[in-house]
Amino acid sequence: MKVREIVAVVLVVVILAGCLGQHEVKISKMKYAKLFSIEKHDGYVVVTDSEGRKIVLWKDKKPDVKADLFVKIPVKRVVALSTIDVAYLKAVNCTDAIVGVVSAKKWYLEGIEEKIANGKIVEVGKARSPDYEKILALKPDVVFVDAKFSGSDVIKKFKSLGIPYVACDSWLERHPLGRVEWVKFFAAFFDREREAEKYFNSVENRILEIQNTVGKEKKVKVVYALVLKGRVTIPGGQSYHSKLVEIAGGDYIFKDLNSTKYVQVNAEELIARTAEADVYIAIYMGKPIKSKNDLIEEVPGLAETRPFKEDRVYAMQPWVWQRIHRIDEIVEDLAAILHPELFPQHKLTMFKKV
Numbered sequence: 001m002k003v004r005e006i007v008a009v010v011l012v013v014v015i016l017a018g019c020l021g022q023h024e025v026k027i028s029k030m031k032y033a034k035l036f037s038i039e040k041h042d043g044y045v046v047v048t049d050s051e052g053r054k055i056v057l058w059k060d061k062k063p064d065v066k067a068d069l070f071v072k073i074p075v076k077r078v079v080a081l082s083t084i085d086v087a088y089l090k091a092v093n094c095t096d097a098i099v100g101v102v103s104a105k106k107w108y109l110e111g112i113e114e115k116i117a118n119g120k121i122v123e124v125g126k127a128r129s130p131d132y133e134k135i136l137a138l139k140p141d142v143v144f145v146d147a148k149f150s151g152s153d154v155i156k157k158f159k160s161l162g163i164p165y166v167a168c169d170s171w172l173e174r175h176p177l178g179r180v181e182w183v184k185f186f187a188a189f190f191d192r193e194r195e196a197e198k199y200f201n202s203v204e205n206r207i208l209e210i211q212n213t214v215g216k217e218k219k220v221k222v223v224y225a226l227v228l229k230g231r232v233t234i235p236g237g238q239s240y241h242s243k244l245v246e247i248a249g250g251d252y253i254f255k256d257l258n259s260t261k262y263v264q265v266n267a268e269e270l271i272a273r274t275a276e277a278d279v280y281i282a283i284y285m286g287k288p289i290k291s292k293n294d295l296i297e298e299v300p301g302l303a304e305t306r307p308f309k310e311d312r313v314y315a316m317q318p319w320v321w322q323r324i325h326r327i328d329e330i331v332e333d334l335a336a337i338l339h340p341e342l343f344p345q346h347k348l349t350m351f352k353k354v
Contacts, residue, residue: 031204032178035169036185038193045073047188051147051155051167057188069164074190075141081127083322085144085168086112088186091325092195099138100124105286108319128154132161142189144168174260176244176327177204183325206328207247210335213342214249220338222250223274223307226262226283227298232270233262233283241283244327248334253277271301279337280307281351284316291354312337314351323350 030037035050044058046067053068062070079100080086089095090109098115103123107113115121122138125131127150135143140163147155147167158165166189170182180203187196224241226233235241236259237252245252253273257263274280280302282289289295292313296303307313314337320330333350336343 030178030181030184032175033170033173033181033185034178035173036182038184038188045188047166047185049167049185050169050172053167055166059191069166071142071164071166071189073188074192077138077140078189079124079135079138079140079143081124081130081143081145081150082168082171083107083109084146084171084324085186087322087325088170088183091183091199092187092190092192094186094190094192097190099140100135100143102127102130106318108322130154132157132163135163136161140164142166144186146171148172170324172260174238174240174243176240176247176331177207179240179324180204180327203326203328207331210328210331211247211249214335214339217249217339217342219249219251220279221253221277222338223253223270223277223280224283225270225274225280226285227270227295228285228287230298232265232267232299234265234270235283236260236263244331244334248331248338250279250334250338267299267301270299271305274302274305274307277305277307278310278312280305280313281337282313282315282354284318284320288318289315289354294354311353313354314348315354317350317352320350326350 037048039046043061044056044063047055047057049055055069055071056063056065056067057071057073059073076097077099078097080089080098081102083102083104086098086101086109089098095111098121100122101112101124103125112121116123122134124134127146143163143165145165145167146169148169168182168185170179173179181200183199184193184196187193222245224235234254234257237255237257238260242252242255253276282295292308302308323329330350332346333348336346336348337351
């Protein structure tokens with residue numbers, strides 16, 4: 001064999017060996033969520049949380065790679081520092097792994113209050129001031145925390161105490177289905193990606209079906225507002241609430257507010273905008289709205305606006321934030337509120353007429 005042929009054969013062998021030695025990486029692209037990612041490697045999974053930290057999830061052999069945190073899966077003991085996070089665990093039937101939860105005024109998710117009462121789940125304080133000793137005593141495999149909400153002081157304390165935490169700020173996703181898609185993130189810690197995919201697809205399909213139903217109808221003008229202790233706060237035009245209204249066949253009256261966050265406006269502007277609207281929806285943030293008078297007492301001028309005169313005023317139910325995994329139900333309620341003629345048999349579950 002000639003020297004050139006020998007060299008060529010050797011090069012082919014080296015190249016093949018290199019290719020065979022490479023690990024296959026499958027990147028699971030999210031359709032709507034922007035704040036997390038999942039990469040599947042041979043023998044382990046890398047999830048990137050909402051703080052950009054790399055968390056390696058492994059089952060049989062801990063991989064020799066760089067990461068911010070290593071977690072053996074499926075996890076057996078978790079602490080959830082947000083009611084929203086518990087909702088995601090509920091969606092993939094993983095609430096049995098919960099050993100600690102944020103302290104809440106009331107739990108609407110089935111089974112949580114009962115487990116707290118019998119000691120199977122421990123309340124570990126508020127999201128912004130948790131009881132670190134209680135968390136340490138629970139020896140969690142991981143703590144799910146909404147890092148942006150809990151704040152940097154909590155995160156620093158977790159780091160100093162060596163508490164394994166994962167940042168999951170799903171509430172910052174702008175698209176409603178982006179929030180639902182976080183079920184895939186939580187499921188990865190339990191090795192239940194297939195269940196999460198099936199769950200997400202069912203919710204997405206229902207929402208798209210509703211969107212198609214209302215798509216050709218005239219847009220109904222909607223106000224979303226939080227009125228509390230004399231302050232008026234409005235979701236921005238690029239916010240989650242604005243997108244919900246759009247999907248349900250509405251025209252968000254404050255869509256010109258260029259923000260993804262809540263924006264404070266004065267009472268006069270709220271009255272002027274509500275006068276142009278068809279429907280008024282009160283946001284729930286700790287204080288239930290029992291009747292229109294609760295809103296009129298805060299902003300008297302609302303009484304003379306169209307939604308209040310025509311009896312089209314609604315409020316979120318107190319449990320809506322604990323059912324964020326059922327955004328399909330939220331969208332269907334909204335669609336029925338805006339286009340009642342298309343959903344004559346529908347009964348509201350996430351909102352109520354006030």
